[in-house]
Ligand SMILES: Nc1ncnc2c1ncn2[C@@H]1O[C@H](COP(=O)(O)OP(=O)(O)O)[C@@H](O)[C@H]1O
């Protein structure tokens with residue numbers, strides 16, 4: 071009744087623009103769309119993190135950070151008597167840190183130097199070529215990198231799965247990220263700063279080491295931390311290069327474990343399934359921490 | 373030889389031509405002598421080659437990749453194109469259009485940045501002495517003496533520019549080159565820097581690029597007028613402003629310029 075009253079006396083043509091092409095309506099639809107999609111995204115993240123915490127928290131204890139995983143029999147016994155699985159993932163934690171450490175030692179100097187080269191010679195053909203190669207490298211599937219490193223390092227150098235091989239594979243994956251972030255953060259430095267240093271009679275390499283790098287330090291750190299968090303979860307290339315190790319290993323020529331490798335092993339052992347969640351929780355927490363750290367460094371500089 | 377008076381010279385520019393790209397000359401066959409303990413202004417419309425000429429005096433123009441330079445510039449009797457750029461730039465310091473202190477360094481370290489960046493070790497007392505004298509020279513000491521070890525980002529534009537002048541003075545150079553140093557500053561900060569430059573010429577020779585004619589008239593002793601890369605006229609400032617020889621200069625001075 072009411073509605074007919076409001077509409078009465080108005081022509082259809084007067085109403086149409088308001089309903090269908092009015093700016094307000096479009097704005098509102100757009101807003102509703104944004105809200106729906108962001109809620110979807112947020113709930114996805116909450117679901118992932120939530121299920122990981124719910125399923126993983128009770129395994130996280132002192133042993134988790136200090137002991138290697140149990141064998142499948144021990145795990146089965148614990149499971150049958152309703153206890154938490156004994157042992158932990160210390161071999162994976164130390165292995166991941168070792169691999170990432172060596173990979174960083176390889177990738178950071180190379181990546182930063184190439185980034186500096188690209189920044190300094192940005193308009194040269196050769197620089198464009200390197201930039202293209204970097205993009206290609208970034209697109210190579212990690213399993214392919216694993217295969218190649220298997221052929222180069224596992225077969226030729228360490229004659230077996232090794233920390234070195236795994237680190238080289240991870241380093242190759244870090245390289246394009248570090249090159250790009252180095253170049254981008256150097257581009258943010260105003261030219262005037264470089265000129266100021268040069269006008270003080272500073273030799274070129276000292277301008278790089280003492281002005282350019284410190285001035286872009288937060289950008290460099292952010293790029294490095296993001297590269298590290300990207301490779302922390304890599305599994306496929308590690309299967310082909312470091313294999314895994316039931317115990318802690320510090321020998322660079324021998325196989326080593328890593329948290330994502332352990333997750334894969336736990337997945338394949340029905341008795342160990344509970345450890346998947348705690349390990350995933352740990353890995354995710356670590357990556358999250360690195361992300362927060364890099365955001366904090368970036369914000370602090372401003 | 374383009375010598376304007378009998379005062380002693382410090383820089384001698386002879387037949388200097390500079391091209392960014394093969395054919396396009398930014399500076400055309402310029403010859404002039406820069407006088408010691410004087411302020412020399414370089415005036416002219418935008419794009420006439422002032423910055424290029426100034427930067428040629430401590431070879432900063434060589435940073436551009438395809439630049440070619442002919443002719444010579446002598447510091448006293450030494451051809452600067454035979455000197456190492458490192459040694460040259462310590463003798464001929466430079467201040468830029470926009471203040472550019474190093475944001476990662478403290479005020480103190482900014483003043484001695486030239487030493488720090490070059491890895492020249494100084495005794496604590498020497499450092500303190502250089503920092504204090506340089507900052508006093510630019511009348512910044514009283515304003516910053518209690519925050520020497522803070523970063524300089526809270527300083528005003530004018531204070532930052534004076535800090536940059538102090539940084540150039542710390543090497544005790546013979547010549548200071550300034551490229552429109554006040555164009556980003558308000559009138560009060562500008563006046564402070566102008567007063568400062570007049571004080572500094574007691575001990576230094578100053579070359580100042582400015583597109584502000586009244587600034588050239590106020591503080592320079594000698595002035596060059598450039599147009600399209602050529603040095604049209606160079607004389608004592610009073611003569612340039614009261615009795616220019618060239619009509620082109622006259623047009624520029626009287627504002628009848630396009
Ligand atoms: N980096 C550069 N590359 C090519 N040409 C340039 C460059 N810098 C300046 N020029 C050209 O050289 C001429 C002189 O420039 P400049 O010395 O900056 O003049 P001014 O300082 O008087 O404005 C101009 O024609 C300008 O276009």
Ligand SMILES: [Mg+2]
Nearest residue numbers: 419422423424
């Ligand atoms: Mg200029």
